[in-house]
Amino acid sequence: MLTLSGVSVEYDGAPAVVDASLAVEDGHVLAVLGPSGSGKSTLLRAIAGLEPTAAGSISWDGHDLAGVPTHKRGFALMFQDGQLFGHLTVARNVGYALRLRRTPGAAARVRELLALVGLEGYDDRLPATLSGGERQRVALARSLAVQPRLLLLDEPLSALDAGLRERLALDLRVILRAAGTTALMVTHDQDEAFTVADRLAVMRAGRVVQQGEIAEVWRAPADPETALFLGYARVLEGPPAGVVLRAAGLPGAPAVAVRRSALVVAPTGPLAGTVVSGRITPEQIRLVVDVDGVGEIDAVARLDSRPGAGDRVALAVDASRLAVTPAGR
Amino acid sequence: MTRWSSLSRPLALAALAAVPLAVLGVFFVLPVLGMISEGFWSGGAFDPGAVLEVLGRPRVHRVVWFTVWSALAGTAFSLLLGIPAAHLLHRRSFPGRRLLRAALLVPFVLPTVVVGVAFRELIGEAGPLGFLGLDGSAGAIVAGLVFFNVAVVIRAVGAAWESLDPRPAEAAAALGAGPAHVLRTVTLPMLRPAIVSAASVVFLFCATAFGVVLTLGGLRYSSVETEIYLLTTNLLDLQAAAALSIVQLLAITALLFVTSRLRAVPDPSLARSTARPPRVSRGDWPGVLATALVVVLVGLPIAALVAGSLQVGDGYGLANYRALTTEGSRNALLVPATQALLTSLRTAVDATWMALSLGLLVAVVVTRRSRTRSERRARGVLDGLFMLPLGVSAVTLGFGFLITLDRPPVDFRDSLLLVPIAQALVALPLVVRTLAPVLGGVDDRQRQAAASLGAGPLRTFLTVDLPVVWKPLLAAAGFAFAVSLGEFGATSFLAREDHPTLPIVIFHLIGHPGAMNYGMALAASVLLAATTAAVLLLVERLRVPSVGSF
Numbered sequence: 022m023l024t025l026s027g028v029s030v031e032y033d034g035a036p037a038v039v040d041a042s043l044a045v046e047d048g049h050v051l052a053v054l055g056p057s058g059s060g061k062s063t064l065l066r067a068i069a070g071l072e073p074t075a076a077g078s079i080s081w082d083g084h085d086l087a088g089v090p091t092h093k094r095g096f097a098l099m100f101q102d103g104q105l106f107g108h109l110t111v112a113r114n115v116g117y118a119l120r121l122r123r124t125p126g127a128a129a130r131v132r133e134l135l136a137l138v139g140l141e142g143y144d145d146r147l148p149a150t151l152s153g154g155e156r157q158r159v160a161l162a163r164s165l166a167v168q169p170r171l172l173l174l175d176e177p178l179s180a181l182d183a184g185l186r187e188r189l190a191l192d193l194r195v196i197l198r199a200a201g202t203t204a205l206m207v208t209h210d211q212d213e214a215f216t217v218a219d220r221l222a223v224m225r226a227g228r229v230v231q232q233g234e235i236a237e238v239w240r241a242p243a244d245p246e247t248a249l250f251l252g253y254a255r256v257l258e259g260p261p262a263g264v265v266l267r268a269a270g271l272p273g274a275p276a277v278a279v280r281r282s283a284l285v286v287a288p289t290g291p292l293a294g295t296v297v298s299g300r301i302t303p304e305q306i307r308l309v310v311d312v313d314g315v316g317e318i319d320a321v322a323r324l325d326s327r328p329g330a331g332d333r334v335a336l337a338v339d340a341s342r343l344a345v346t347p348a349g350r
Numbered sequence: 351m352t353r354w355s356s357l358s359r360p361l362a363l364a365a366l367a368a369v370p371l372a373v374l375g376v377f378f379v380l381p382v383l384g385m386i387s388e389g390f391w392s393g394g395a396f397d398p399g400a401v402l403e404v405l406g407r408p409r410v411h412r413v414v415w416f417t418v419w420s421a422l423a424g425t426a427f428s429l430l431l432g433i434p435a436a437h438l439l440h441r442r443s444f445p446g447r448r449l450l451r452a453a454l455l456v457p458f459v460l461p462t463v464v465v466g467v468a469f470r471e472l473i474g475e476a477g478p479l480g481f482l483g484l485d486g487s488a489g490a491i492v493a494g495l496v497f498f499n500v501a502v503v504i505r506a507v508g509a510a511w512e513s514l515d516p517r518p519a520e521a522a523a524a525l526g527a528g529p530a531h532v533l534r535t536v537t538l539p540m541l542r543p544a545i546v547s548a549a550s551v552v553f554l555f556c557a558t559a560f561g562v563v564l565t566l567g568g569l570r571y572s573s574v575e576t577e578i579y580l581l582t583t584n585l586l587d588l589q590a591a592a593a594l595s596i597v598q599l600l601a602i603t604a605l606l607f608v609t610s611r612l613r614a615v616p617d618p619s620l621a622r623s624t625a626r627p628p629r630v631s632r633g634d635w636p637g638v639l640a641t642a643l644v645v646v647l648v649g650l651p652i653a654a655l656v657a658g659s660l661q662v663g664d665g666y667g668l669a670n671y672r673a674l675t676t677e678g679s680r681n682a683l684l685v686p687a688t689q690a691l692l693t694s695l696r697t698a699v700d701a702t703w704m705a706l707s708l709g710l711l712v713a714v715v716v717t718r719r720s721r722t723r724s725e726r727r728a729r730g731v732l733d734g735l736f737m738l739p740l741g742v743s744a745v746t747l748g749f750g751f752l753i754t755l756d757r758p759p760v761d762f763r764d765s766l767l768l769v770p771i772a773q774a775l776v777a778l779p780l781v782v783r784t785l786a787p788v789l790g791g792v793d794d795r796q797r798q799a800a801a802s803l804g805a806g807p808l809r810t811f812l813t814v815d816l817p818v819v820w821k822p823l824l825a826a827a828g829f830a831f832a833v834s835l836g837e838f839g840a841t842s843f844l845a846r847e848d849h850p851t852l853p854i855v856i857f858h859l860i861g862h863p864g865a866m867n868y869g870m871a872l873a874a875s876v877l878l879a880a881t882t883a884a885v886l887l888l889v890e891r892l893r894v895p896s897v898g899s900f
Contacts, residue, residue, distance in 0.1 A: 032721075032722075033722050033723050069798070069802055070801075071798055071801075072721070073721075090801070090806075091798065091801035091802055092800075092801040092802070092803075092804050092805050092806050092807075092809075092810075093804075094802075095804070096802060097802050097803060098798060098799060098802035099799075100795050100798075100799060104793065104795045104796050104798075104799040106796065106800075106813060106814065106817075107817075108817040117800075117803055117805075117813070118803040118804050121803065121804050121805055121809065122804065163803065164802075164803070166803075167803075167804065173802070
């Protein structure tokens, strides 16, 4: 089990990570989610032993890892762009750590790993001949080869295009579960985190602002900024929050985060408003509506309805797409 | 506990740098300091006035003025010929392009003495171009300087041109700019870092040229470098020599500092433009003309040298080559020239392994990723420190060796290792400059990936660095070998009379009267040139992009 308590990392005296405390239990996958520059990659590098910590401790099963160099930590690190060794074939890349440890039966293990990531028969290819997605699969197989105590994933899918990213995220989840790997993944993509991980830690400006079960974090963001970063479209405060919560049949609260699809055009809906603009997407029509007592807010309508700018519409609220949050400062 | 990891990096850096620093300290800083103190202390008393007195001499003014203007002229002509030729040789395709590129690189490592002899053979009174009356003129010296350095310009600017992203130029053309306008507004500004750095390095080489000026300048023209040599060996005015060395050291250190500021280190891992270069067309006439001129400039002296070496009396034959196994007429030499060639090769092997092992350590130290600003600064200082031998003239170095390493605790006076050590220091900047860009271009995350898979530092080096660095390492070895074979400045001070290297023998032979001795000098020059050219052509086959880039 990985435990971080009060870890801080500095670059030339400028804090990059401040007082971060985290834990990853064996067999779990923790996603560290944060915008770029939030210090999440630095935190990952500190865990890998690539950055010295200025304060706090990083320990594995209670043993402090300070002073243990990267190659002795038993944590495999997988980069955004794979960082395969360009002069080695796929099989030799995957078997690299096995050869280092002189593991018997390495060839069979390499074949098994390549099958796990869906690349049977790629043994003799060179990394330069692979597509971006294939390269990431090889990098994953290489990282898993010696069953690392902990797998560290640094934005493993962000260098790939959207469709591939979605597919690989699902594969990654299945592969990590199948291998029973304990993993810590750093990402700025909420969908990726949602797909792959079971726990979530949100970082902002070097601090861990929230952590917990992934659904839990989603349901109750710690503050308005976290809610916006998690994909909520707006955070309403004061009277508008009350209006929306009442319409959803929920008790009042000082602030509520609203997903884009929380308000739905419905003839019997409790809210009324004037359509400001509309845009058709393949799934639904996305509207901006000036709701009485709330102000401008996002809403959706079915594709077969035709609300135009200036039309009056009635709206229902989907309570499962709201999250009550503490008020902002 | 956290202190441990933040301290270990600087410690590891210091440990790696310790050996090269110690070598540099004993064999570079100590001799140079010895030379400086020679200028400031006379008869045991501190006497800085002597330095000023030397600097006030009219002859010194003439020497300094000649050094500056000949170096400027050499640089200007090298750029004028080199830039258009670089375009033709690196951006246009034609049959024999690779061969031509390799051939034009050869002069850069040709022994300076050989070049001096070749030019004299060409423009001397009896030579094919004797009617021009260039013998012993400043024009001949400048031509000799251009002969050497045009290769540097072609190499540095050509490599930059080759990897230039062609799309900005295409965008400008699409906006309606003609070829000349594109060149002026887009291409040349993008090439400016490469051109500026090539120009400053060429100026440096021209200003410290020794063999060419000594053999072509005769008594009329002397540069700071040859003046130091004459003052030391002929006039025994050590204080004046030291004073001039100090001036040169300061001027060149300042120039090196400026150069390092201007030097843009291109990232070799950047995607190079892979578009096939177009064929030569009518618009390429400046490049064709410049290349033709360079070929004539490089080819004529070498042809004259080879022809002269084969001339025996009124006919042609191999008598001059056969004479290489003798001591020359009237015992001009203590050992046969073939013996000197063996000494040269043996010395070059020693100098090569020394330069390589030091250079590799230095390159590793200066290219490792820095965590903190102070660490980065420390690496920067080290980088500059190991470039210093480039700025201190070989003559100064040899002179410094002579006056400091001859008494305990460092008594190397009779050691046969003195010459290879001096030559290794002369070659060191070249080795570092060949290896450092390659190592610096390795994505540090490759090393981190290897470490996270369980590879220790040595294993990481073998996995990540060695595969990219072995070719440049071989190329650097070839370079160091060639530099050592042709080194004359430091060796002329340090070589023992009974163990001369081939360049020393050649210089002796042209100083001794007798047709046979002169013929022997020509034959020995051809032999030396052929050996270095062969080494260099092997290097060229390795296709290392950063070879010879500063």
